[in-house]
Amino acid sequence: MSSSTWISIDFDDHRHLPKYSGHPTRSNQQHITSANKELSEDFQKGMKGLENWLNSNDYPVTFFIIADLFENTTFSNWLQRLIKQFPQRITIGNHGLNHRSWSAWPKDVEGFDNALVESNRILQQYCGTSIRPWFRAPAGYIAPWMAPVLAKNGFKVDSSVNPSWLVKRKTGKVNSWSKVEQSMKDNEIVEIRWKTKWSLPITGPALHIPILKTIANGSWKSSPMIDSLDNSLKINGQITALYWHLLDHSRKQSTWSPPLP
Numbered sequence: 001m002s003s004s005t006w007i008s009i010d011f012d013d014h015r016h017l018p019k020y021s022g023h024p025t026r027s028n029q030q031h032i033t034s035a036n037k038e039l040s041e042d043f044q045k046g047m048k049g050l051e052n053w054l055n056s057n058d059y060p061v062t063f064f065i066i067a068d069l070f071e072n073t074t075f076s077n078w079l080q081r082l083i084k085q086f087p088q089r090i091t092i093g094n095h096g097l098n099h100r101s102w103s104a105w106p107k108d109v110e111g112f113d114n115a116l117v118e119s120n121r122i123l124q125q126y127c128g129t130s131i132r133p134w135f136r137a138p139a140g141y142i143a144p145w146m147a148p149v150l151a152k153n154g155f156k157v158d159s160s161v162n163p164s165w166l167v168k169r170k171t172g173k174v175n176s177w178s179k180v181e182q183s184m185k186d187n188e189i190v191e192i193r194w195k196t197k198w199s200l201p202i203t204g205p206a207l208h209i210p211i212l213k214t215i216a217n218g219s220w221k222s223s224p225m226i227d228s229l230d231n232s233l234k235i236n237g238q239i240t241a242l243y244w245h246l247l248d249h250s251r252k253q254s255t256w257s258p259p260l261p
């Protein structure tokens with residue numbers, strides 16, 4: 001069985017983070033408006049940094065985009081230009097309508113369903129053929145009840161499971177990562193777990209947390225060959241999923257780059 005690495009980037013601005021919105025206890029309520037069309041300064045620096053990074057290599061990459069970003073025309077014009085410039089490299093997945101941490105709230109099939117319908121509609125409108133039926137739960141909050149709703153909305157891949165004991169709570173009360181994976185399987189959705197090492201998170205925010213950061217650096221650098229998820233799924237091989245955030249590209253005056261091989 002051949003193995004490959006799939007890389008992806010989550011498009012969260014500061015206002016989307018659980019600290020500010022979408023979470024029942026972690027969020028500072030005053031930031032909960034999703035009608036905020038402004039992009040933060042860091043996000044704009046991140047856009048610039050990401051574009052520089054894209055011009056520096058040939059890796060295929062998936063963008064997990066939050067649909068409410070398209071309320072901003074600077075963003076939608078910029079993204080459409082990138083898609084046109086790199087049509088073979090960029091694929092687009094769904095990272096929610098806003099950034100609601102679904103499994104941190106009581107089960108809400110109707111609310112989740114409505115958000116998927118609306119976000120799919122918006123992504124279709126702006127991203128056309130670059131879209132794939134792939135989902136990543138906002139802030140990694142995923143529960144078993146979400147799988148049938150994803151299947152109903154045509155999703156074939158979920159990449160929300162961060163199989164580490166450190167973040168087990170995110171699956172909701174009495175759940176576990178294995179129950180989420182079983183429910184995905186029952187609904188014919190391929191689950192692609194985030195890469196961990198010694199059962200510790202090493203993707204996303206872990207890239208900037210002391211100790212985890214050191215482990216992540218070493219582990220990322222020894223990853224198998226980077227390939228598109230389209231190819232990797234076709235080959236039916238083992239997939240190492242590595243992801244980071246657009247905001248990471250705002251670091252070091254927009255010169256930050258992920259520790260890839």
Ligand SMILES: [Zn+2]
Binds near residue numbers: 010011012099138139
């Ligand atoms: Zn996110």
